[in-house]
Amino acid sequence: MLIVKKFGGSSVADKERIFHVAARCIEDYKAGHDVIVVLSAMGKTTDGLLAQAADINPNASKRELDMLLATGEQICVSLMAMAMSSLGVPAISLNAFQVQMHTTSAYGNSRLLRIDSERIRHELESHKIVIVTGFQGVNKREDYTTLGRGGSDTTAVALAAALHADACEIYTDVEGVYTADPRVVPDAKKLSEITYDEMLEFSSLGAKVLHNRSVEMAKRYGVQLVVRSSLSREEGTIVKENAQMEGMLVSGVAADKNTARISVIGVRNEPGIAFKIFRCLSNKNISVDIILQSIGREGTKDISFTVARTDLKEALAALEAGRDSFTAQEITHEENVAKVSIVGAGMESNSGIAAKMFEALYNANINIKMIGTAEIRITVLIDEADVVRAMRAVHDAFDLSE
C-alpha cells in the first residue's frame, strides 16, 4: 500500500515531536507500506521568517517572500530525514524543485498544476521513506511559489492523486471532524465519515480542520482523506464522496464569529444598483456572504450583507467612496454578530430542516437577523452573545450528541 501522511507545523515543532512523527511513519514503513510524508515548517518558523522580512521591507514582493518562506519546509524535511535515519530507516527529503511541483505563476497563493512523480517513485523503489516539503511549488519561471496558508494539505492530496496512493492521512491536533466544536458543545460527536461537500462547507465556516483547496482537489481526483490526530491513536474522520451518514439529516453545526453585517439603506429601486454596490467590494477583493434585499421606504430599497469582520473597515471605506454611484441614503453596520450554520448532505432531499433549526432557535429565545441557504447548508446571523446557546440548541434539536 502507498500511504501519504501529512503533518502540520505544530506536530513537528521541536525535536521530541519530530521523533514522535518519525516513529509513527516508521510503523507503516515496517508494516511493508510505501510511505510519503508531507511536512509544513516547524512550529512558528513561517511567522518568524515573515517577521524578519517585515522588519527589512514591509512591502517585500511576494516573489521574494516565497523564496524566503520555502526555506521553512526545507529545514523541516531535512531534519525529519535525519531523525528517521537515526532510527535506522532510510529516508530522503525532497523540495518543490526536486519533485517538480508545478504551480500557476502567482506568488503567495499559487495553485498546483502537476507533479512530476518520477523522482519520488525512484526513491520509493529504493525503499526509502520520502519526505516532501508541503506548501511550496515552482512556477514556469522556475521560481518558488507558495500555496497559501494551510497549503500543505493540498500538497498531500496532490501527491496522493499523482501517485495513486491508497490512503491520504491528514494529521492535526484534533481527533477528526465533530458535529460541533467540542469546546462549545461538550457532547459533540466525532463523525466517522463525511462527504467532500460537507467538509467544504465546514471548512468555509471556519472549522479549520482542512484547507479548502485540498478538499476540492480530493473531490476532483477522488482521493479519500482521513483526518486524525497526531497525538492519539483514534480512528479519525474519513472524507469521501459517498459517506455513510447513519441516517443523519444534518452532520454538524458550526459557528463563525469573523463576520459583520453592513446595510446600505435607501438606494433607488432601479436596475444595476446591486451590481454597483458589490463591484465596490469585489474591486477590493472583499468577499460577501449572506445577501438580503428588502423594500425600504418611499420606493427605495435596502441591501444588507455580511463580510468577514476583518474586512469590515476596508468594506465601509470602499462603500463610502462609491456611495454616490448607488445613491445610498445611509450605510449602517453591526459588528457583534455571528453566523451559525448547519451542514448536511441529507438536507437536499429532506424538507423541514430549516423549520426545525428556526424552531430550536425560537425555543431558545434567539433572534435571527438574517438567513442564508446553500445546497447543503443553512446559515443564520445572530447576536454574537447568543452563539453558544444557539449551537447547543440546534445540536440538540438534530440529536447530534453522542
Added chain:
Amino acid sequence: MLIVKKFGGSSVADKERIFHVAARCIEDYKAGHDVIVVLSAMGKTTDGLLAQAADINPNASKRELDMLLATGEQICVSLMAMAMSSLGVPAISLNAFQVQMHTTSAYGNSRLLRIDSERIRHELESHKIVIVTGFQGVNKREDYTTLGRGGSDTTAVALAAALHADACEIYTDVEGVYTADPRVVPDAKKLSEITYDEMLEFSSLGAKVLHNRSVEMAKRYGVQLVVRSSLSREEGTIVKENAQMEGMLVSGVAADKNTARISVIGVRNEPGIAFKIFRCLSNKNISVDIILQSIGREGTKDISFTVARTDLKEALAALEAGRDSFTAQEITHEENVAKVSIVGAGMESNSGIAAKMFEALYNANINIKMIGTAEIRITVLIDEADVVRAMRAVHDAFDLSE
C-alpha cells in the same frame, strides 16, 4: 561593466549590515554597472543549523546536511533582495537550482562543474541586481550539494568566469592581504597586488582571507580578484597572474599553529617503508606536510612529518594500528609546535633567501626543528612559544614593514 561582489556571513549578520551591503552594491548599480552579489548565510546561521542537525542525528548523512544548510544562503539572498527593493532598486534572489550551479556528486565538499548563466543574463538584462546563494550547488541527481566552508568565494569566482565579469570583489573583515598578520606584526604592510600562487600559499598557511579553491579557479580562468573590506573604502589587494611586487623578494610571512610533529623512529632501512607509513594516513584522509627522513641508529632510519594538530589523535591511532607493517621501534610526537613560512614569487629566481630567513631566526635565538620548501615558499617548524618573535624577526629581515 559587470561586477561580481561577494560578502561573507559576518558582513550580512543583521539588518543593519544587510542594508550596509545593499547600499554598497547599489552604488555600483547606479553608476551604470551590472551587479551580481554572492552571499553566504547570515552570521552564525550555518553553525546554528549544524547544531540543530547534530542534536537530532550526530551521524546525519551529508546529503541531508547539505539540504539543510542550503536554506541558510536562501534566507540571506531573499532578505537582501527585499532590502534592495526597499531602497528603490529592482533586485532578484536566485538559488543553486535557479542558476543551475552544477557540481560533482559528492555532498559536503563538492566541486563546481558548470553554471547555466541564462537566467542570470536574463535578469541582468531586465536591469535587476542579481543576488545568488553562495556555497551551494546541485549535482546530477538534482540534490543540493555544498562546496565546503568558505565555498562562497568559489561561487563568486565561478560566476565571474562564466559571465566574463570585469571585476570580482571578495569582501571580508580585513582590508586586504598583508605581509603578515597585523595582530602579530603591528607594522605589517597591506599588499596592493599579489600573484595567484602566492595567494594559494598564504591560504594554505592559514591566512584565511580566501578559500583555496576560489584562487585555483581564478588562476585557471584568469579571473582577477580584489580582496577588500566591507567596512571601509580602502583599495584592497588585487590577486592576479603577474602581480607587481615592487622589487620584493618575499611578499609575506605567515604562521600556522594547527600543526603537530610525528616521528616514526627506528624503521628498517628498506624499500616501501615510507609508502607503508603514509598509506596508513592517506587511508584516513590525513594530509601530511613537511617530511624529513634521517638515518637512525643501527642501520635503521627515522621518518618525521607534520600533520594538522586536529588530525594528530587519529594519525597516531592509524600509525599504531599499522605499526607492525613498517617495523617501527618507537612513535613519538610533539604538539606545541608551529610553522612559520615566507612566501614570494620572486623566490624562484633568487638564491640566498632561505639563508637570510635562517639567519634571522638564528639571530633571534630560535631553534628550527624541521625545514620544508616549495617553489615559492620556505617553511620552518619551531616551538609554538617562539612564533611571534620569529615572525617579527623574519618580517624585519626582509624589510616588509611600511
